[in-house]
Amino acid sequence: DTGVSQDPRHKITKRGQNVTFRCDPISEHNRLYWYRQTLGQGPEFLTYFQNEAQLEKSRLLSDRFSAERPKGSFSTLEIQRTEQGDSAMYLCASSFVQTGFYGYTFGSGTRLTVV
Amino acid sequence: DQQVKQNSPSLSVQEGRISILNCDYTNSMFDYFLWYKKYPAEGPTFLISISSIKDKNEDGRFTVFLNKSAKHLSLHIVPSQPGDSAVYFCAASARGSNYKLTFGKGTLLTVNP
Numbered sequence: 253d254t255g256v257s258q259d260p261r262h263k264i265t266k267r268g269q270n271v272t273f274r275c276d277p278i279s280e281h282n283r284l285y286w287y288r289q290t291l292g293q294g295p296e297f298l299t300y301f302q303n304e305a306q307l308e309k310s311r312l313l314s315d316r317f318s319a320e321r322p323k324g325s326f327s328t329l330e331i332q333r334t335e336q337g338d339s340a341m342y343l344c345a346s347s348f349v350q351t352g353f354y355g356y357t358f359g360s361g362t363r364l365t366v367v
Numbered sequence: 368d369q370q371v372k373q374n375s376p377s378l379s380v381q382e383g384r385i386s387i388l389n390c391d392y393t394n395s396m397f398d399y400f401l402w403y404k405k406y407p408a409e410g411p412t413f414l415i416s417i418s419s420i421k422d423k424n425e426d427g428r429f430t431v432f433l434n435k436s437a438k439h440l441s442l443h444i445v446p447s448q449p450g451d452s453a454v455y456f457c458a459a460s461a462r463g464s465n466y467k468l469t470f471g472k473g474t475l476l477t478v479n480p
Contacts, residue, residue, distance in 0.1 A: 256410070283466070294371075294456050294470030295411065308465060343410050349466060355401050356468070358410035 256359035258344050264365045265334055272330045273362045277346030284327050285356060286319055287343040288312065295343055301327060334366045370394045371459050373471035381479055386444040388474050390457030393438065397459040401468065402431060402442045405454045414455075415442070447478045 257276040265271050277284045283302055287295035298317070299309045303324035313319075316334075321327040331338055341363050345356035372391045380386045388402075398419040403411035417424040417431045417440070424431050430443045444451055454475050458468040 258410075285467075287468075292472065294458070294472050295468075296470070297467045300465065300467065308467070345410075347466065355413045355416055357413065358403075360408070360410045363408075 256344055256346055256357050258342075258359035258362050260362055261360065262363045262365075264367060267336060267366055268333055270330065270332045271334060271364065272328055273342055273344075273364075275327045275329070275344030275359060276325075277327070277344070278348075278357055281346035281348045281357070282324075283347045283349050284321055285345045285347075286327070286329055287345065287358075289341040289343060289361070290339075298329075331364075334364075336366045339364055339366045368393075369471075370397075371457055371469050371471040373455075373457055373474050375474050376472070377475040377477070379477045379479060380447050382449055383446045386442075386447045386451065386476055386478065388442040388444075388455050388457075388476065390440045390442075390471055391438060392440075392459055394459070394461055394469070395438070396461040396463070397469075398462050399460040400431070400433060400440050401458045401460075402429075403456045403458060403470075404451075405456060405473070411456055444476075447476075449478050449480050452476060452478050 259274045285300040286298040289295040301321040316332045319329045341361045343361045345358040347356045401416040402414040404414050405411045415426050415429045433440045454473040456473045457471040
């Protein structure tokens with residue numbers, strides 16, 4: 253297991269197009285998180301899954317955003333009708349939470365540029 | 368409202384000297400704190416953490432200090448090495464938050480040879 257994988261690494265899209273990102277977490281991790289990082293800011297929480305259940309969504313996640321984690325394995329984050337303000341680094345992270353919390357492992361991120 | 372604040376956008380130190388990165392927080396529900404290191408075009412990498420029941424945690428060259436009464440934590444790197452040059456993020460998790468992390472804006476550390 254090589255850690256958390258995200259695909260693609262970079263995406264340039266025209267405003268109004270739909271985009272989908274994929275995240276493959278560490279296989280034994282039961283929690284998966286999506287964060288967004290814009291220039292000069294720290295990562296901001298978007299949503300998280302416990303196995304296949306999406307348990308919380310941030311108010312940052314407008315109705316143009318949808319995330320899934322079928323069968324509790326990989327996850328996808330889709331943005332519909334992209335806007336220039338969606339340009340950011342989208343980070344996926346996973347963790348194993350049972351008896352305690354020891355932080356996340358982040359992927360390398362998907363850099364989205366909306367032109 | 369910025370609940371985790373890193374007031375120094377950048378810090379420059381000489382190789383071999385100590386680097387001290389600071390972080391302040393406002394949410395008294397935070398009970399677990401982490402430092403992440405980030406290189407350009409990569410995701411954040413976990414560095415060290417501390418629970419609110421402790422006031423110090425050490426891992427090799429990295430030590431994190433927590434002052435709960437001041438709502439302040441700091442990361443000490445000694446000795447600093449050029450490879451430590453990166454953006455350092457302070458993050459915190461609150462009780463009952465499902466382990467969501469709230470991050471500061473980061474501090475760019477440059478270690479000069």
